Amino acid sequence: MGRKLLLEHINVPGINTFEVYRQKGGYRAVEKVLRAMSPEDVVEEVKKSGLRGRGGAGFPTGMKWSFLAKPEGKPRYLVCNGDESEPGTFKDRYLMTHIPHALIEGMIVSSFALGANTSYIYVRGEMMPQIRILEKAIAEAKNAGFLGKNILGSGFDLELYVQPGGGAYICGEETALIESLEGKRGNPRIKPPFPAISGLYNCPTVVNNVESIAATVPIINDGGEEYAKIGLGRSTGTKLISASGNLNKPGVYEIELGVSVEEFLYSEEYCGGIANGKRLKAVVAGGSSVPILPANLILKTVNNEPRLMTYESLADGGFASGTMLGSGGFIAYDEDQCIVRNTWNFSRFYHHESCGQCSPCREGTGWMEKVLHRLEYGHGKLSDIDLLVDVSKKIEGNTICPLGDAAAWPVASAIRHFRDEFEWHVTNPQEAVSRNYGLAHYADPLPKLENVAAS
Amino acid sequence: MLKISDTEEVIFSPELISKFNEIVARYPEGKQKSALLPVLHLVQAEYGWVSTPAMNKVADYLDIKPIEVYEVATFYTMFFLEPKGKYVLEVCRTGPCSIVGADKMMKYIEQKLGVKEGEVTEDGLFSWRGVECLAACGMAPVLQIGPDYTYYENLNEAKVDELIDSLRLKTVEKPQIN
Ligand SMILES: Cc1cc2nc3c(=O)[nH]c(=O)nc-3n(C[C@H](O)[C@H](O)[C@H](O)COP(=O)(O)O)c2cc1C
Numbered sequence: 308m309g310r311k312l313l314l315e316h317i318n319v320p321g322i323n324t325f326e327v328y329r330q331k332g333g334y335r336a337v338e339k340v341l342r343a344m345s346p347e348d349v350v351e352e353v354k355k356s357g358l359r360g361r362g363g364a365g366f367p368t369g370m371k372w373s374f375l376a377k378p379e380g381k382p383r384y385l386v387c388n389g390d391e392s393e394p395g396t397f398k399d400r401y402l403m404t405h406i407p408h409a410l411i412e413g414m415i416v417s418s419f420a421l422g423a424n425t426s427y428i429y430v431r432g433e434m435m436p437q438i439r440i441l442e443k444a445i446a447e448a449k450n451a452g453f454l455g456k457n458i459l460g461s462g463f464d465l466e467l468y469v470q471p472g473g474g475a476y477i478c479g480e481e482t483a484l485i486e487s488l489e490g491k492r493g494n495p496r497i498k499p500p501f502p503a504i505s506g507l508y509n510c511p512t513v514v515n516n517v518e519s520i521a522a523t524v525p526i527i528n529d530g531g532e533e534y535a536k537i538g539l540g541r542s543t544g545t546k547l548i549s550a551s552g553n554l555n556k557p558g559v560y561e562i563e564l565g566v567s568v569e570e571f572l573y574s575e576e577y578c579g580g581i582a583n584g585k586r587l588k589a590v591v592a593g594g595s596s597v598p599i600l601p602a603n604l605i606l607k608t609v610n611n612e613p614r615l616m617t618y619e620s621l622a623d624g625g626f627a628s629g630t631m632l633g634s635g636g637f638i639a640y641d642e643d644q645c646i647v648r649n650t651w652n653f654s655r656f657y658h659h660e661s662c663g664q665c666s667p668c669r670e671g672t673g674w675m676e677k678v679l680h681r682l683e684y685g686h687g688k689l690s691d692i693d694l695l696v697d698v699s700k701k702i703e704g705n706t707i708c709p710l711g712d713a714a715a716w717p718v719a720s721a722i723r724h725f726r727d728e729f730e731w732h733v734t735n736p737q738e739a740v741s742r743n744y745g746l747a748h749y750a751d752p753l754p755k756l757e758n759v760a761a762s
Numbered sequence: 763m764l765k766i767s768d769t770e771e772v773i774f775s776p777e778l779i780s781k782f783n784e785i786v787a788r789y790p791e792g793k794q795k796s797a798l799l800p801v802l803h804l805v806q807a808e809y810g811w812v813s814t815p816a817m818n819k820v821a822d823y824l825d826i827k828p829i830e831v832y833e834v835a836t837f838y839t840m841f842f843l844e845p846k847g848k849y850v851l852e853v854c855r856t857g858p859c860s861i862v863g864a865d866k867m868m869k870y871i872e873q874k875l876g877v878k879e880g881e882v883t884e885d886g887l888f889s890w891r892g893v894e895c896l897a898a899c900g901m902a903p904v905l906q907i908g909p910d911y912t913y914y915e916n917l918n919e920a921k922v923d924e925l926i927d928s929l930r931l932k933t934v935e936k937p938q939i940n
């Protein structure tokens with residue numbers, strides 16, 4: 308069994324209440340930082356842990372914290388990113404639902420480290436039930452003296468508020484989130500200035516994912532060095548993986564970074580294999596934005612090494628044959644799934660969610676959706692396939708925020724690895740609307756390096 | 763739920779205003795515009811949708827220009843800018859839900875309610891629409907219903923039947939949250 312740091316007590320009845328959470332050792336990290344540590348010590352501990360942002364980009368949390376500007380006379384803000392809208396990702400919702408105090412405790416520890424006296428948890432508006440749960444948890448913590456003025460007599464004050472979004476994936480992007488929290492449309496800002504210098508209300512701001520913030524609790528309790536012993540290389544600690552799609556046991560799993568993809572997919576401890584005795588066709592390993600990989604490439608790298616659940620191993624091979632850990636949204640596709648349809652579905656999502664500020668993203672996502680729709684419904688041309696690649700290249704790298712890239716990568720990677728399936732949709736339009744292409748060669752033994760690297 | 767037209771003047775109840783006041787207190791002096799999204803959610807919960815007169819009143823209350831409210835209300839997909847059914851079934855249509863039956867579920871709901879996406883049933887009770895990923899992919903297919911946005915997970919036809927029938931009878935079970 309892998310070690311559990313975030314979900315250790317998830318099955319304890321009543322763990323969502325302050326009382327039970329406290330009985331199980333909750334709020335010890337707050338006591339420790341307020342009684343025995345300086346804010347700098349906390350930042351140092353998080354640096355030592357090697358924790359990397361769990362929201363998708365994987366940026367080292369301790370380093371991000373040390374960039375926070377500290378000008379005289381200006382408040383600093385910590386904003387927790389609970390927008391969780393990346394298709395395939397549902398771990399933050401799970402954590403907030405079942406063990407809300409883990410996030411509240413992490414918010415207190417992190418706010419202390421950053422010198423923030425007012426902090427916000429921005430939660431997507433659809434998660435109104437979770438917003439209510441967090442508000443209740445905050446009230447409980449406040450009642451017990453862990454929030455408010457002069458917490459535990461330390462002189463540290465903290466007010467914590469939950470802010471609802473309104474239904475917009477783009478508000479997960481940190482500057483769009485800040486705009487939204489200011490009561491505006493979620494249009495990402497042009498960087499620089501970075502939020503660390505000028506964020507919420509033009510004050511220095513740190514935005515961190517729910518899981519990153521919750522992870523500071525075990526880091527403080529056990530020490531950064533202990534945390535860093537878990538995992539593999541620069542992928543330290545544990546990670547929540549949201550597993551969905553055609554699996555026997557979809558759900559949220561806490562893994563020690565470094566377990567193999569094969570173990571994660573097939574072992575009883577985790578996903579328990581592909582549902583209905585089917586075979587695996589493809590996996591999106593880190594949320595809809597990361598490149599999709601065929602079964603053979605997700606299980607092993609082109610060098611025939613087992614693929615591991617780490618930032619590095621999943622990225623092995625670059626975009627030619629690798630992918631990314633992203634937010635840990637792990638979607639499994641069985642042999643009956645249509646890659647063209649899935650790609651169209653994702654491109655509709657990105658078109659729908661583009662904020663519309665940059666023409667390549669606004670127009671390009673719409674164009675990709677349209678072309679993919681006609682391919683899926685049997686009206687495509689062979690030249691459409693290259694057209695899609697061309698459009699995706701013109702979006703990538705040419706936009707204000709990474710949503711443009713996130714929209715381009717799933718399309719480019721689907722064509723890179725499943726081109727024959729796209730072509731089959733064009734050459735067999737009748738058949739393509741009535742049946743799926745099937746597994747083809749995607750689960751064959753590994754292709755040779757030169758074949759993969761070409762695209 | 764109150765029904766209002768798009769021309770009638772809206773008067774917020776004292777209870778609603780006191781909820782607004784609580785929200786505004788969360789932000790620094792002069793940053794009351796931050797309350798816009800939570801306030802619009804409360805308005806929609808009260809009236810079922812967000813009308814132009816209601817938006818104007820919100821602008822008054824927050825001391826911002828009406829356009830600042832319109833541009834936000836039109837940007838965020840959760841806000842209804844026209845009247846909907848009392849219960850709006852919002853069904854996730856994105857990838858992970860789609861590959862385990864969301865498309866079929868939407869067809870089934872359409873047929874069961876007898877209205878197209880976005881329309882309202884004759885009795886005024888129901889609307890439905892497809893929405894993007896609701897962050898419940900492991901419990902797919904899934905739908906939710908405002909104003910409390912309860913999630914209904916691992917859907918199948920029998921569960922949809924049961925849900926719609928129970929809403930008709932207004933005997934909705936306690937929200938299940940997973
Ligand atoms: C389009 C887009 C959507 C994003 N959505 C989320 C999200 O829902 N949750 C999240 O934590 N980060 C999201 N991010 C990443 C954030 O911008 C930011 O990097 C992150 O919240 C930082 O927290 P971390 O360092 O703890 O990961 C998104 C980024 C982009 C470009």
Ligand code: SF4
Pocket residue numbers: 477494495660661662663664665666668669706707708709710711
């Ligand atoms: S890339 Fe797309 S979502 Fe991001 S700022 Fe530009 S238009 Fe908006």
